[in-house]
Amino acid sequence: MKAKYRISEEDYVNTMKLFAKLTPRKIFSYSTFVLVLVALAVFGPLVVKAGAIGGLAGGLIVAVFGRYIVAPILARRHYRKYRAIHEEFTVELLQDGVRFISPNADGKLMWNHVLKWRQNDDYILIYPMPRLYHILPKSVVSDGFNVSLLINRLTQHVGNPV
Structure with missing residues (x-):
């Protein structure tokens, strides 16, 4: 059979999202890292608290910005330059x-x-x-x-x- x-441009962008989907192992790793930063933000000395809170905020901003803004823009750009995928x-x-x-x-x-x-x-x-x-x-x-x-x-x- x-x-x-x-493959359309939208297909390409959507498959890049599927490609980037987090696996259980990555979710566990990221969750552990976030829990360590939260523990440091709650129980650490003042300087460590500030760094941990900054790390949490920065990580969240980078993750959201990267996944929902940068990645689709790059995928669309790659699709346009990748001529063989249009066939x-x-x-x-x-x-x-x-x-x-x-x-x-x-x-x-x-x-x-x-x-x-x-x-x-x-x-x-x-x-x-x-x-x-x-x-x-x-x-x-x-x-x-x-x-x-x-x-x-x-x-x-x-x-x-x-």
Whole structure:
């Protein structure tokens, strides 16, 4: 089963948000760091309290500003400069992997070469490397592509989504 699709600028921005989604390990790490700063802000000497409060405020501002303002602007800029992403892609689900075809490339990604995968209601990201992924909009189901079979095979061969 094959399906054709295009990645829009909005798709690209939304998949960057999915890419940046915090994992349980990162949530634990950030939460621990925040708790240490809160403890220092409450129980530390005056100079340490000031530094901890500044660190908390600065971290919050950077996190919110970075995630909701800077990241979408950069994603849109990257999309505009990344000409190959504007072209039509074809995806084909195979028994031993998934095949991605574009005017510039034709590649088969075997299940044992998939590092991890991620999904939300609209997209599936398939990672052959930690920071490199293939984007698959779930809307390809309207072109006859069996998204639930792909999810089942990813779960079976790679594991649960991260």
